[in-house]
Amino acid sequence: MNVFQKDSPLPAAVLWDMDGTLVDTxxxxxxxxxxxxxxxxxxxxxxxxxxxxxxxxxxxxxxxxxxxxxxxxxxxxxxxxxxxxxxxxxxGIPWRPGSRELLAELKDAGIPTALVTMSVKRMARQIVELIDFPAFDLIIAGDMVTNSKPHPEPYLTAAATLGVDPAHCVAIEDSTPGVTSAVAAGTITVAVPHQIDLPESAAYTRWSTLDGRTLEHVSELYRERLSRIDLDLLSEFSITTRTQ
The missing domain is CATH 1.10.150 (DNA polymerase; domain 1)
Incomplete structure (x- = not known):
């Protein structure tokens, strides 16, 4: 069941990269x-x-x-x-630290999840089938899109297929192409560097690891980012009305 409502404190969906983020392949x-x-x-x-x-x-x-x-x-x-x-x-599955625990907690909370990977679908399915619980509602793989990461198409396709607004989704990534794709799609993006470091940026939130990260951390980030967007819109409205 999708627990998301317009004013929900929970994201509409969480979109996961696979290689290097969910699993250490x-x-x-x-x-x-x-x-x-x-x-x-x-x-x-x-x-x-x-x-x-x-x-x-x-x-x-x-x-x-x-x-x-x-x-x-x-x-x-x-x-x-x-x-x-x-x-x-x-x-077997070489889980990244904290990824399985966070994924399981999101699923227990009823939050839709998608696996958004540039690996081909048959490999993504193998990973999903090796997981010991029904982890993902959707797979978007590299052979299912026209434009691969860093193009926003993979994340836009995932959100559209789930029927949710990308702006209400949290995407979790580990690489520069992946982060670029997720940010360009308009998601609330979490960068968790693995093989290559990713600098701090206003465009995304950088977590050094998923180990110890919980549903509450994801929800807090979601609420904070939406509040920031609302404040920016209010500021733009205020400036516009003052200049009329």
Whole structure:
């Protein structure tokens, strides 16, 4: 049941990034990229891996082609996804600190949730099916949108499909492309840096970790951000009326 009402103290939905935010699959992707480049005689460093964090898979495929991987983009995406799924099947879900606990509390409170990831849908489904409770109402994956992060389309699509206003959604992200996408979509964005640091910004709220974060923290952030928006609108109205 959607507990959201117009004046609700709870967000209309919480939209989760997957890799690096919900689960720590980035090392799996890095291992797969390194193996693929090495199979074509190339070298793929940690710095190279950082270039692809948070990026859409087809953009990543283009970069890998430029490093000597002689495969079609779709074949690269399939190969990388297969390799990461193999590691997931072997090792299980590598949860990020606090993510499972917060996700479970949100679901217990009846808040709709969406998984908004640039991984392909079959991998997102594998993650969701490995979770020991019904965690997500919706999946928006990289092969379900035309424009990947940092474009706002993934988050706009998630909000529209859930039937909620992005401005009443909290999005949780860990990368620059992801944060850019969520902010551009108009969500209340939480940045939780993992592989790459994210600076403080007025455009989003930075939490160093989700460990210890609860529904109350999310609700408090939601109320504070909405209050700030209301104050800004009131200020604009006051300025307009004084100049007429």
């Amino acid at each position: 980035e090392p799996y992707w890095m291992r797969a990229e390194t193996e693929l480049v090495a199979s074509y005689g190339g070298v793929w460093t940690h710095d190279d891996c950082m270039l692809l964090v948070g990026s859409g898979l087809w953009n990543s495929a283009s970069i890998l082609q430029g490093r000597g991987v002689d495969m079609e983009a779709d074949a690269i995406v399939q190969w990388l996804t297969d390799r990461v799924q193999e590691q997931l099947a072997e090792h």
